[in-house]
Amino acid sequence: MKGRILATGGAGYIGSHTCVELLRAGHSVVILDNFENSDREVAARIPAIAPGDVRLVEGDVRDARLVADVLTQHDCDAVIHFAGKKAVGESVADPLLYYHDNLSGAVSVLSAMRSVGCDRLVFSSSATVYGAAKVLPIPETAPTSISNPYGRTKLMTEEIIDDTAAAMPDFRALSLRYFNPVGAHPSALIGENPRGVPNNLFPYIAQTAAGLRDAVQVYGSDYDTADGTGSRDYIHVVDLARGHVAAVEHLLSDSANVLPHRRVNLGTGTGATVLQVIRAFSEACGFDVPYRLVPRRPGDAAASLADPSLARSLFGWTPSFGLAEMCRDHWRFQSAATAQRDVGLLGLVAAQ
Numbered sequence: 644m645k646g647r648i649l650a651t652g653g654a655g656y657i658g659s660h661t662c663v664e665l666l667r668a669g670h671s672v673v674i675l676d677n678f679e680n681s682d683r684e685v686a687a688r689i690p691a692i693a694p695g696d697v698r699l700v701e702g703d704v705r706d707a708r709l710v711a712d713v714l715t716q717h718d719c720d721a722v723i724h725f726a727g728k729k730a731v732g733e734s735v736a737d738p739l740l741y742y743h744d745n746l747s748g749a750v751s752v753l754s755a756m757r758s759v760g761c762d763r764l765v766f767s768s769s770a771t772v773y774g775a776a777k778v779l780p781i782p783e784t785a786p787t788s789i790s791n792p793y794g795r796t797k798l799m800t801e802e803i804i805d806d807t808a809a810a811m812p813d814f815r816a817l818s819l820r821y822f823n824p825v826g827a828h829p830s831a832l833i834g835e836n837p838r839g840v841p842n843n844l845f846p847y848i849a850q851t852a853a854g855l856r857d858a859v860q861v862y863g864s865d866y867d868t869a870d871g872t873g874s875r876d877y878i879h880v881v882d883l884a885r886g887h888v889a890a891v892e893h894l895l896s897d898s899a900n901v902l903p904h905r906r907v908n909l910g911t912g913t914g915a916t917v918l919q920v921i922r923a924f925s926e927a928c929g930f931d932v933p934y935r936l937v938p939r940r941p942g943d944a945a946a947s948l949a950d951p952s953l954a955r956s957l958f959g960w961t962p963s964f965g966l967a968e969m970c971r972d973h974w975r976f977q978s979a980a981t982a983q984r985d986v987g988l989l990g991l992v993a994a995q
């Protein structure tokens with residue numbers, strides 16, 4: 644069944660790639676975004692990548708009446724809720740901001756859905772809810788272990804969805820627990836362009852390769868991993884986006900095995916260490932990306948790895964891209980973004 648999907652935060656990194664894949668799969672899309680942590684330009688580029696029925700509403704998901712109006716006016720069949728803050732460090736420094744924004748946003752969306760009778764939800768959750776898992780790979784049944792307010796908002800929202808499903812007999816939801824999303828759309832028109840100094844490895848490597856940073860700081864080289872550096876399950880953002888399409892189509896299928904609410908991992912089941920990523924990125928950009936070994940970052944786990952078997956068995960999703968494509972596409976986007984920035988700067992200089 645083709646549907647009309649409301650994507651809250653649909654102009655963000657994962658949201659925009661998911662909107663592209665939804666359009667490519669023949670669905671219609673309504674993007675609701677307040678552009679607090681995303682760019683209008685990204686939303687404007689989506690139709691250029693994937694023509695189709697895409698509409699943009701500028702507004703805040705914490706306004707439940709607005710969300711209800713959007714669901715009604717556009718006759719939405721389902722919601723994918725991306726909107727929210729996602730910086731672990733910021734959440735430690737300002738927990739109440741995260742509880743206010745992420746939890747009130749989720750409650751607002753769920754309340755709006757209930758008020759208009761929209762009963763299909765995909766929620767953007769995170770593997771951060773597992774903390775430093777003791778057993779790898781990590782299945783959805785693994786114990787959760789929260790180490791920061793950001794992760795706690797994700798777990799709390801999953802539990803709010805449990806209670807909502809219990810109160811709404813026809814409600815069906817999937818909470819997708821992302822491992823480490825990286826890469827960019829092969830067109831290089833959309834990708835990850837963090838503001839300020841990147842906290843995450845891939846954008847930091849990409850900015851170093853682009854000459855915007857002097858070297859990658861490798862946090863810790865004494866972990867119990869293949870080469871002593873941290874290991875993660877990196878997943879191409881286009882694979883992740885396609886996982887959302889498969890998830891929402893599963894919910895819209897109304898098949899008998901759609902349970903009220905399930906948590907599902909989206910990862911590859913393949914790990915890569917920091918040094919392996921730097922090596923792969925150096926291959927992609929054609930020169931050695933400089934790095935230095937520095938002490939561990941507090942709170943980091945040695946390794947994280949998804950058991951992705953439920954996504955495959957439940958809605959037939961398997962990732963297609965490996966580390967080389969993740970680095971190729973991330974570098975292609977970074978190069979285009981840096982060139983665009985330089986042209987902008989040159990324009991400013993010329994105008995003076």
Ligand code: WQD
Pocket residue numbers: 729731768769770771821822823824842843844845847859860861862863872873874875917940943
């Ligand atoms: C990956 C590896 C670092 C930066 C975070 C969030 C998580 C999720 C994904 C939202 C680790 C090492 C990093 C650097 C480094 N986000 N590293 N130098 O910490 O696994 O997960 O992003 O859901 O919630 O916690 O990702 O990219 O920060 O780190 O050596 O400059 O790279 O130690 O081993 P992480 P990351």
